[in-house]
Amino acid sequence: MTTARVFVIGHPIGHSRSPMMHGYWIARHGLDATYEKRDVAPEDLGAFVRQFRAEGWTGCNLTIPHKREVMAHVDSIDPAAEAMGAVNCLWWEENRLIGGNTDAYGLIAHLDNSRPGWDRGASRAVVLGAGGAARAATWGLRQRGLEVDLCNRTASKAETLADELGTGVAGHGTDQLAELLAGADVLVNTTSLGMIGQPPLDLDLGPMPAHGVVYDVVYAPLETDLLKRAAARGLGTVDGLGMLLHQGAKGFERWFGVMPEVTPELRRMLEDDI
Numbered sequence: 335m336t337t338a339r340v341f342v343i344g345h346p347i348g349h350s351r352s353p354m355m356h357g358y359w360i361a362r363h364g365l366d367a368t369y370e371k372r373d374v375a376p377e378d379l380g381a382f383v384r385q386f387r388a389e390g391w392t393g394c395n396l397t398i399p400h401k402r403e404v405m406a407h408v409d410s411i412d413p414a415a416e417a418m419g420a421v422n423c424l425w426w427e428e429n430r431l432i433g434g435n436t437d438a439y440g441l442i443a444h445l446d447n448s449r450p451g452w453d454r455g456a457s458r459a460v461v462l463g464a465g466g467a468a469r470a471a472t473w474g475l476r477q478r479g480l481e482v483d484l485c486n487r488t489a490s491k492a493e494t495l496a497d498e499l500g501t502g503v504a505g506h507g508t509d510q511l512a513e514l515l516a517g518a519d520v521l522v523n524t525t526s527l528g529m530i531g532q533p534p535l536d537l538d539l540g541p542m543p544a545h546g547v548v549y550d551v552v553y554a555p556l557e558t559d560l561l562k563r564a565a566a567r568g569l570g571t572v573d574g575l576g577m578l579l580h581q582g583a584k585g586f587e588r589w590f591g592v593m594p595e596v597t598p599e600l601r602r603m604l605e606d607d608i
């Protein structure tokens with residue numbers, strides 16, 4: 335049997351935590367497989383996918399700048415990637431090359447696995463930001479039937495995104511944030527505020543109901559200022575590292591037909607790498 339090959343491609347590719355994560359699962363499941371990082375320039379994307387098909391490689395993760403452009407090179411796009419306008423994972427289904435997106439799945443699966451997560455019966459969420467991460471978070475939350483208020487510094491971007499995402503999503507600026515937080519079961523930060531090198535997210539969590547859960551997509555640092563303040567108020571907290579792990583797990587399942595476990599040991603390995 336030939337070794338199954340999976341790649342993560344980007345340009346520049348830089349430091350990626352995916353090889354460590356998938357390498358761990360490959361070893362744990364005793365698979366004859368490799369997960370390699372490869373720098374692919376934008377003009378070489380078509381040639382890479384042609385080679386991928388010719389060699390019958392098993393799968394691929396994609397990062398900037400290939401997430402949209404790769405759509406022109408696959409046979410079919412899954413509903414999540416269609417909604418996101420971005421592909422982060424390639425896999426085969428009956429000899430057809432599928433471009434999919436596992437980010438929203440990762441966010442929801444992480445909430446499913448967090449305690450407290452959904453066990454508090456969430457029905458309304460506030461999502462901060464209006465970029466790609468906000469789109470993934472909102473789409474995932476809508477799949478679970480939550481009503482979502484998108485709040486963004488630039489109100490028009492939130493309004494446009496809300497229109498695109500349709501029923502159950504409303505777009506706002508930040509002027510009504512306190513009011514919206516008072517009715518929110520879940521708050522998701524998808525802005526880069528709070529990330530190492532960025533200013534903290536200066537947000538008063540006071541209006542959030544006592545049962546609220548705060549989810550920060552930022553995972554470097556793991557415990558953001560926002561999560562520290564949420565914990566101090568007794569709110570539930572969920573950090574962004576699990577989203578990365580669970581979106582990775584979904585890709586692994588697509589490639590190898592087995593859902594790998596997000597173990598505490600793997601989480602610690604990634605935490606040590608931050």
Ligand code: ATR
Nearest residue numbers: 463464465466467468486487488491524525526527
């Ligand atoms: P991604 O695709 O990773 O989600 P993005 O498209 O750059 O990233 O989106 C980042 C989001 O964070 C944007 O909604 C941005 O707000 P604007 O639309 O007003 O630019 C938000 N953001 C970034 N820096 C911010 C800041 N200092 N204050 C408030 N919002 C900020």
